[in-house]
Amino acid sequence: MSAPEEPVSGRFGPVGQCIYCRSDNVTLNIEHIIPYSLDGTLELLAASCDICTKATHAFEGHVAGQIFGDWRFQADFPSRRRTKRAATVDVNVISGRTSGEIPIDRQDYRAFVPIIRLERPNIFDRRSEPEEFIMHCDFAATKGLSAKDMGVDFVIRKGQINPSKFCRMLAKIAHGYAVLSLGIDGFDHLLTPMILKEGERIFWYVGGYPEIAPALNFAISDTIIHALLIWQKDSPDGESLVGVDIQLFANLRDVHPDVSGSGMPIYSVVVGNSNSLTGERFGSGFFYPKVSKRSGSTPRD
Numbered sequence: 001m002s003a004p005e006e007p008v009s010g011r012f013g014p015v016g017q018c019i020y021c022r023s024d025n026v027t028l029n030i031e032h033i034i035p036y037s038l039d040g041t042l043e044l045l046a047a048s049c050d051i052c053t054k055a056t057h058a059f060e061g062h063v064a065g066q067i068f069g070d071w072r073f074q075a076d077f078p079s080r081r082r083t084k085r086a087a088t089v090d091v092n093v094i095s096g097r098t099s100g101e102i103p104i105d106r107q108d109y110r111a112f113v114p115i116i117r118l119e120r121p122n123i124f125d126r127r128s129e130p131e132e133f134i135m136h137c138d139f140a141a142t143k144g145l146s147a148k149d150m151g152v153d154f155v156i157r158k159g160q161i162n163p164s165k166f167c168r169m170l171a172k173i174a175h176g177y178a179v180l181s182l183g184i185d186g187f188d189h190l191l192t193p194m195i196l197k198e199g200e201r202i203f204w205y206v207g208g209y210p211e212i213a214p215a216l217n218f219a220i221s222d223t224i225i226h227a228l229l230i231w232q233k234d235s236p237d238g239e240s241l242v243g244v245d246i247q248l249f250a251n252l253r254d255v256h257p258d259v260s261g262s263g264m265p266i267y268s269v270v271v272g273n274s275n276s277l278t279g280e281r282f283g284s285g286f287f288y289p290k291v292s293k294r295s296g297s298t299p300r301d
């Protein structure tokens, strides 16, 4: 397992064409490599057209709302949110035969964080393509009041995990990070059709490391940290692949209460094939320069 090493943040670019459909004569938006709704702070300037932005927002909304929604309900992220959220929340509970709402302090809400571990991308193990997909899901609970502490039988939580949407989000993150690292022409893209439109073949390229990962030992603070690492590996057929390992919320520690220092899972995503430019661009930092946060929202050039 090649654990991502360090978090990155900042605005880079401009790319000057849509990193998904390659359009360049349209309005281009800032692309949050990790969704803003998950407190992503890594951005590509002039990198996503309106149509592709809309397509990626659809599954980002599922991940933020359905998968991590219970946690976001409690936690105050994005941390750059300007308006303070209400200090109390109404929790839906069931007690006996009655249901209702109980207001509690937000910090006392015991949120559930899904810990989704994935098997390696099918391309490496040649598992029956493309349908086979294995997901292991545990839940970590934040500090807070249990149903018993609140004197009720159950606390009602809403949410669901759509594996395809989750994997499309991982694909989007990995693709954007590969573009940042190597340039839009620095590898042959494999994932863009699956990012823009649902397809089962995504499990061929998107997976993870099923073992329990360590938490990132880096600047533990109140800030949410995501860690990324780009790699080159050969496929079983000898093709040179480019991929990205992703650890979301990488500084969350003791995720599995019985495993000291355990962290969130690490995902592994094959984003493309190496081309004639890949080798020279590897290991030389990001392809696009860092730009000031003040430099406009969507300039094309």
Ligand SMILES: [Zn+2]
Residues within 6 Å of the ligand: 018, 019, 020, 021, 022, 023, 048, 049, 050, 051, 052, 053
């Ligand atoms: Zn586009």
